[in-house]
Amino acid sequence: MSRSIDEARAVLPDGGPVERALGAASPEIRAILERSLERRDLEEEDVRTLLRTEDDDLRALIATADRVRAEDIGDVVTYVVNRNINFTNICFVNCQFCAFKRQRWEADAYDHGIDAILAKVDEAVARGATEICMQGGINPQMTAFHYRDVLVAIKTAFPKIHMHAFSPMEILYGSRRTNMSFFDYLTMLRDAGLGSVPGTAAEILDDEVREVLSHKKVDVATWIDIISTAHRVGIPTTSTIMYGHVENLGHVSAHLALLRQMQRETGGFTEFVPLRFIYENTILYQRGLVRPFPQGASDLRMYATCRLFFRGSIDNLQTSWVKLGHELSALSLAAGVNDFGGTLMEESISREAGADAGEYTSPEEIEALIRSMGRVPRRRSTLYGEVGASTAAGNAHSAAESLPAGNALGA
Numbered sequence: 001m002s003r004s005i006d007e008a009r010a011v012l013p014d015g016g017p018v019e020r021a022l023g024a025a026s027p028e029i030r031a032i033l034e035r036s037l038e039r040r041d042l043e044e045e046d047v048r049t050l051l052r053t054e055d056d057d058l059r060a061l062i063a064t065a066d067r068v069r070a071e072d073i074g075d076v077v078t079y080v081v082n083r084n085i086n087f088t089n090i091c092f093v094n095c096q097f098c099a100f101k102r103q104r105w106e107a108d109a110y111d112h113g114i115d116a117i118l119a120k121v122d123e124a125v126a127r128g129a130t131e132i133c134m135q136g137g138i139n140p141q142m143t144a145f146h147y148r149d150v151l152v153a154i155k156t157a158f159p160k161i162h163m164h165a166f167s168p169m170e171i172l173y174g175s176r177r178t179n180m181s182f183f184d185y186l187t188m189l190r191d192a193g194l195g196s197v198p199g200t201a202a203e204i205l206d207d208e209v210r211e212v213l214s215h216k217k218v219d220v221a222t223w224i225d226i227i228s229t230a231h232r233v234g235i236p237t238t239s240t241i242m243y244g245h246v247e248n249l250g251h252v253s254a255h256l257a258l259l260r261q262m263q264r265e266t267g268g269f270t271e272f273v274p275l276r277f278i279y280e281n282t283i284l285y286q287r288g289l290v291r292p293f294p295q296g297a298s299d300l301r302m303y304a305t306c307r308l309f310f311r312g313s314i315d316n317l318q319t320s321w322v323k324l325g326h327e328l329s330a331l332s333l334a335a336g337v338n339d340f341g342g343t344l345m346e347e348s349i350s351r352e353a354g355a356d357a358g359e360y361t362s363p364e365e366i367e368a369l370i371r372s373m374g375r376v377p378r379r380r381s382t383l384y385g386e387v388g389a390s391t392a393a394g395n396a397h398s399a400a401e402s403l404p405a406g407n408a409l410g411a
């Protein structure tokens with residue numbers, strides 16, 4: 001890892017004016033970067049070009065992303081105090097990139113009942129969490145209305161906690177099990193207390209790639225339908241990409257273009273989160289279908305490109321300390337990132353795939369990492385509103401869940 005950190009450090013801006021970095025870049029790259037500085041849209045072709053940059057071109061890309069971040073968002077880096085709850089690891093979908101799933105007869109399969117989930121929420125609230133991030137495997141034995149029932153139980157006991165839960169794959173499964181349309185199912189979950197939906201299960205939004213990754217997973221048209229419907233019923237979502245497996249640059253650029261188009265139509269994305277594929281314990285890697293993705297400078301290249309491509313559409317770019325580790329995610333703050341994600345308290349999915357960043361990062365540690373990059377930490381609500389002093393007793397984030405700038409739905 002230290003080599004990848006050194007390589008990442010070597011492409012960071014030197015603190016000088018962006019014009020100097022641009023002056024050292026090739027004319028082709030400089031032209032793209034200047035267009036972004038002029039707030040003109042980048043095209044898919046530009047994404048493919050930027051994702052091939054090296055040396056001075058890469059330094060200019062990162063310096064430009066840093067400048068754009070400073071102009072559009074400022075120096076504050078936000079984070080949320082939350083807890084992850086992966087309530088079951090039983091899953092029949094069998095994604096080839098997933099080391100988390102279990103068959104129900106395996107010794108370490110689990111399915112937390114509602115009481116166990118409530119105990120975890122209670123513990124999180126006692127530690128000041130304002131958000132529960134909850135996703136799980138697709139358990140064929142769950143009752144049809146299980147997701148709704150879990151929400152109702154949590155929100156009855158902890159009315160102020162923000163529920164960020166259920167990936168599009170879970171929404172698909174829940175709507176099938178209940179024979180409800182996506183609109184009706186999502187409306188029911190919203191009324192039961194669902195505050196926002198993780199834009200996961202996106203991986204790469206290309207059906208050929210998805211066939212390799214997981215042929216049972218929600219297809220592209222259905223993913224778009226579910227997310228757009230969530231936005232329509234007033235449930236904001238995040239947006240993600242999983243990079244570094246079988247995809248090519250064309251898949252990445254088309255994926256980003258699709259998300260940008262959706263954002264222009266619905267305004268429902270709160271943020272974009274690039275997620276590097278953690279390969280170690282996955283079937284894809286064990287069968288030789290993927291090679292380790294280069295780490296460090298490659299991650300910064302991805303983050304910087306996303307900052308520029310989403311300029312004017314998705315303002316919040318979130319790093320993933322779970323995937324990158326603490327040091328590299330701190331460095332990513334210099335490549336266009338303005339959000340550090342959450343404390344999590346319990347993270348299983350990436351850890352089982354081989355990530356070693358741990359399951360919890362305390363607010364103090366997150367703030368120290370942010371300050372180490374000369375930036376200003378600020379705790380936020382899930383929807384990028386302000387959070388006041390939270391107290392365990394009252395589950396009282398005094399925070400208004402106010403709408404973030406630049407996202408019509410408040411996402």
Ligand code: SF4
Pocket residue numbers: 091092093094095098099100101136137138169214
């Ligand atoms: S990624 Fe999710 S849906 Fe796919 S196998 Fe793992 S738990 Fe199941």
